[in-house]
Amino acid sequence: MPDGAGSTEPIKIDVDTYETIVSGIEDTGKEIIDETADAEEPDSYAASNDVVPDYQDYDVRVVAVLKDLETEVAQLTTLMTDIKEEYLEIDSEADEDLTQTHDEWTSGASSDN
Structure with missing residues (x-):
């Protein structure tokens, strides 16, 4: 981002840090x-307690949520890797275009002569 003084520093991704x-x-x-991991099954004695089935239901839900979260994080890191690759590809194409334009200007290909 320009610092207000007309900085022309290129915006680059720090690939190693990323x-x-x-x-x-x-x-x-x-x-x-x-x-x-799976939810714990209470033994028959514990299951006869009025609150144990409620805890068992919550245990099942928590295990499912954590497994879903693990899947989401894996998808996120795949997306982040894809974004990096796309960024690098676009950056490379821009560098090539800039080099080609610069070469045309310095060789006189863009002049009216």
Whole structure:
């Protein structure tokens, strides 16, 4: 972003930092819940308690939410990686266009002579 003084610094993505952050999110997402986790089944004695079935229902919901969250985080990191690749591709194309335009100007191809 220009600093008000006419800065022409290019906007660039710090790929290493971006990849480190995305990798950290991905690693953390994999640790949300063990993929083999399931809600606990109470034994018959505990299940006869009036409140245990309610807790069991909540346990089932929490496990499902955590598994969904893990899936969402995986999708997010895939999207973030795709965005980075798209950004780099657009940046590369812009650099190529700029170089081509610069070469045309300096070779006189754009002049009226």
